[in-house]
Amino acid sequence: MARKSASVRREEIVLAALEQVRARGIAGVRAADVAKALDVSTALIFYHFGTLETLIIEAFRQAAETNLAVLRGELDRGGPAGERLRAVLALYGPTEPAHGWKLWIEAGAAAMRDTQLRAVLQRLDLRWRDAVVALIAEGVGAGEFRCPDPHGAAWRLTALLDGLAMQVVAREGTVTADDCARWIEQAMTLELGRN
Numbered sequence: 001m002a003r004k005s006a007s008v009r010r011e012e013i014v015l016a017a018l019e020q021v022r023a024r025g026i027a028g029v030r031a032a033d034v035a036k037a038l039d040v041s042t043a044l045i046f047y048h049f050g051t052l053e054t055l056i057i058e059a060f061r062q063a064a065e066t067n068l069a070v071l072r073g074e075l076d077r078g079g080p081a082g083e084r085l086r087a088v089l090a091l092y093g094p095t096e097p098a099h100g101w102k103l104w105i106e107a108g109a110a111a112m113r114d115t116q117l118r119a120v121l122q123r124l125d126l127r128w129r130d131a132v133v134a135l136i137a138e139g140v141g142a143g144e145f146r147c148p149d150p151h152g153a154a155w156r157l158t159a160l161l162d163g164l165a166m167q168v169v170a171r172e173g174t175v176t177a178d179d180c181a182r183w184i185e186q187a188m189t190l191e192l193g194r195n
Helices: 006-024 031-038 042-049 052-076 081-092 099-111 115-141 150-170 177-192
Strands: none
Touching: 006 031, 006 042, 006 052, 006 099, 031 042, 031 052, 042 052, 052 081, 052 099, 052 115, 081 115, 081 150, 081 177, 099 115, 099 150, 115 150, 150 177
16 A cells, blocks of 8 residues: 655645534644544654644644635636625625634634634734725725725724624524625625715
């Protein structure tokens, strides 16, 4: 039987760790559970990542980078800024299945105690918010929006979605995806004074 390359093995470990995070939460993940899911030794997990914390950070980073690749595709597709902004906010918002948001919420909670995870989380989160700022500024420049503070508007819109995501994910049944779409549309109208 051929041995797997280090990059293939690392990717398998990261994916298994993500499944464990989704099933148990970050605090409940053990290296032994990741190893068992792959039918490998716990020593192999530590060989590739050194610590469980490093593995969790890498798993979150890779999951977030996958989401950010979708964001980049949306930003690059062209067309009116308003259409792309709606699409980006829909991607950012809590949709079903909410696996991405469950992971972000888990990471946010763990980041309060882990400075390395906090730094990764903040860096990745800022990329989303910066994209929203850029789209609003583009829309203002094109005359699609009337907004004196694109930065503040972007942060208020994404903060609204952050809060709605918490309701959708952690308090299942209190807020629907339709509620989120309607409320974000209302907030966009207030924030952007569309022409």
